[in-house]
Amino acid sequence: MRKLRGWMMRLGGLFNRQHKHHELDDELESHLQMSIEDNLAAGMMPEEARRQALIQLGGIEATKESYKDQLGVPLLETFFQDIRFGARQLRKNPGFAAVAVLTLALGSGANTAIFSVVDAVLLRPLSYPDSGRLVVLSERGPDWSGGSLAYPNFTDWKNQQTVFEKFGTYIGNSFTFTGAGETLRLAGVMMSADVFAALRTQPEIGRVFGEDEDKPGAPPVAVISHALWQSQFGGQPGIANQTITLNGKSYTILGVMPVGFDFPYKADLWLPVGPIAPGWQNRDDHPGLLGLARLKPGVTLEQARANLDVIAVRLEQQYPESNKTRGVQIDRLLDQKVGNVRRALWILLGAVSFVLVIACANVANLLLARAAAREKEMALRAALGAGRWRITRQLLTESGLLSLIGAALGLLFAKGLLRVVVALAGDSLPRAAEISLDPRVLLFSGLVAVFTDVIFGLAPAWLASRPNLHGTLKEGGRGATSGRAGLRQGLVIAEVALTFVLLVGAGLLLLSFQRLLKVDAGFAADHVLTFRFNAPPDKYQTPEQQILFYHALLEKLRALPGVQAASVASQTTPLHEGGWDMRFVIEGQPEPPPQLQPSLQVHLITPDYFRTMGIPLRQGRDFTEQENREHLRGTAGNDWGAGLNSVIIDEEFAKRHWPNQNPIGQRIRIPWGEREKQPVITIVGIVGRVKENRLKDQGGLVQAYFPIYQQTLQNTVVVKTATDPVAMLSTLRQQVYQLDPAMPIFGMQTMDEVRNNSVAPERLNLGLIGGFAALAFVLAIIGLYGLLSFTVAQRQREIGIRMALGARRFDVLRLVVGQGMRLILAGVVIGLLASFALTRVLASVLFQVAPTDPLTFATVTLTLGAVALLACYVPARRATRVDPMVALRFE
């Protein structure tokens, strides 16, 4: 405590020190006088008495110094002194300060922004308590993973496993909500009570459902999101036990989940899955269920995998028909959520750290140049007794000031950049809502500032603190900087090398993006608008009613001026995540065992879909309205595919299964249910192949189109217009409204937008890495230019002498350009080698471009070389203008 008090007093002493100093003077004076008096009293002569007293008192100045040190905090005082001095220095050189601060702001700002993305998306745990132990379970086969669970498999896993404390299943589903007046489509999740128990998130109001409500026959209940509570129930506190009407059925609201609860995505409501589970007793049926579990304390992911693998093998033997080669996939919840962006984000962070290093190198070069200019000052300081550490400290404080201002400015830049990143990323970046400049990010930014200060400040400071006293003072502050030239050149070489790597990376991404955009997605995207609607099952109970609705709607749409074609598709339009696949066998060929049967991707459409979507019909014909109606009649028994007669397949289907035959007229069978009832379907047409999920897709399942005939609650209307489709949006909406005002429509998107969105991750990667590479390029060129200009200025005298001795302008030009080109060459060679080693990490994000694409490497080498040459040429030309007389007289 006393020590603390002492320090407080010392801190206080920083302020009224002037007064204290006078006191000490007085005190010492009285001490001296008393001492003299005593000496006089002892019989000394006055002169001698004074001399002895002074000797006894010792060095007054030294006493004052140590008194002063005890009075305040010396380190702190010199620190403030350094800051004041540093600020004065910066004000004196506003140009230098502005360039340095701006460079650092760009470097640290870009890093802060990317770090905040990496931190929010990859590093921070999910918002559930102890979220590291949450895992997602799915099914996997020999060459696929992430597949849906069959409900019977889920129950078997659940009952036999010993590694999970809670284990539930969930499936996304959408609901039509009829509130006061408007009809909305809500994103719902049906899940086991165990999912809530595993997540452990508490509702903000009321409660979540429990085991009793998660059973067949239990009264319908729902838990709603904070957003839905606010928007549809006005945030009224008495929400629990009110009812909500979904799909025409009334559900009791049990509780409200807090803001930010987004399992498994941002949903509006959560319902128990138990009441509908009895519909999934077929082990062959994979309706879209996934599993969520919480590992027991102490159980590792590997142990859980081993435990479930044993169960899966057992089920394989027990149910070979359905479970042959089916295993269990277990991933951490966080990995499942962000796994697909992890690599891209780390690459970004790597790229942006290059930019920071280049920025630091540039500022270090600036400081070195300035150190040369201040050499005389440093020599004087050293001569007056300043220690090396003291000078280094002063220079570090100056550079620290730069990096602090840079970091502060960088935060503003980061804020802007973040906005661009989030906007560019769109839906492709998970957890984007969690990105913010929070204290962790600020801490990072601070660390970056310290790091940059050390990186760009320490070497120049340390070098500058060891001036060649004798030489410098004698020469009057010119020359004698050769010791630093090596460091400066090294920095420029490093900058060129790093820039080279970044440019190659950006070049590869650019090429890859161009190739991606050129991919033929198999459809004509222009002037095609899609929107979706839910036919509420309470109102459109029979397929007949639904089909009638589609017909009426399509007729109305087709009659509109400006509409060229219109049709309805279900499940999957091109470039759409998700889908529905099923096994098939070819009639007339030996039937393989179930696990070897091929699968096809299901598309359900109305006639004219291909014309609307611009998918070319290669052979055969489109469906007829007649066929639609036939299928409709066949579905009376509700057996899948009953009454199904015709199918249209894609080219790939034809190529894979009938390589040397005409597939038209061939028949396939869907092996579902009893053999006699299995639908046998004739191929009537062949169409072009479309990209199912992503433009990058290669291979994949063969595609098959069937007429829409069964209740499919979610449908997409596709409209081809003659003019701008967006302008027709309200007209189209009106048509639906006229038919059924309670029909919610949503998801309006042109196919151009769909196509654009599908390349959002690639665009983001390219945009950011391209931006960073451009920034690095500019910085490196500035660095090179700065170094050469400085050298030319310093070697003016030498150049003057050379010219006086007969060197021609060309020789001088060659001298300077040669020096620059040597640096560039060294940088390019190192960059080339580094690129070969580093671009391999890009392989997984590249599309149809090799990480060592020679064209990219050559282009980057040439571009970098050409621009760098220009950066050399300008100072070199200045050198040729040196007037030998002026240069020599300058001395």
Next chain:
Amino acid sequence: MNGKPEVWQGTLALMALKTLERTGSLHGYGIARQIERTSADLLSVNYGTLYPALLKLEQEGYITSEWGLSESNRKAKFYQLTRAGRKQIQKETQAWEQMTAIVACFLNPQEGLA
């Protein structure tokens, strides 16, 4: 200096406190003289360290100071013990005695600690 051992760093503070305990209020020169006199002029006080040491004691609250007049009517700064200072003397004295006892053990190993 003049062949006399100087006061050890760290013990100077205790000596100054002890001196003030005995004399009441005293100025810096007086404290120095008293210390030397108490040691029968065997010790010499380095004034360069005395004043910073006094300042430190004052900052830590063991002594206070005020300006007054010396016996020869000279303006001088007088130091005085505070209550915390008295406690500190006890503590330091104990610590010092313990220390000397331990050192004594090493110098005369056969005696051992009592």
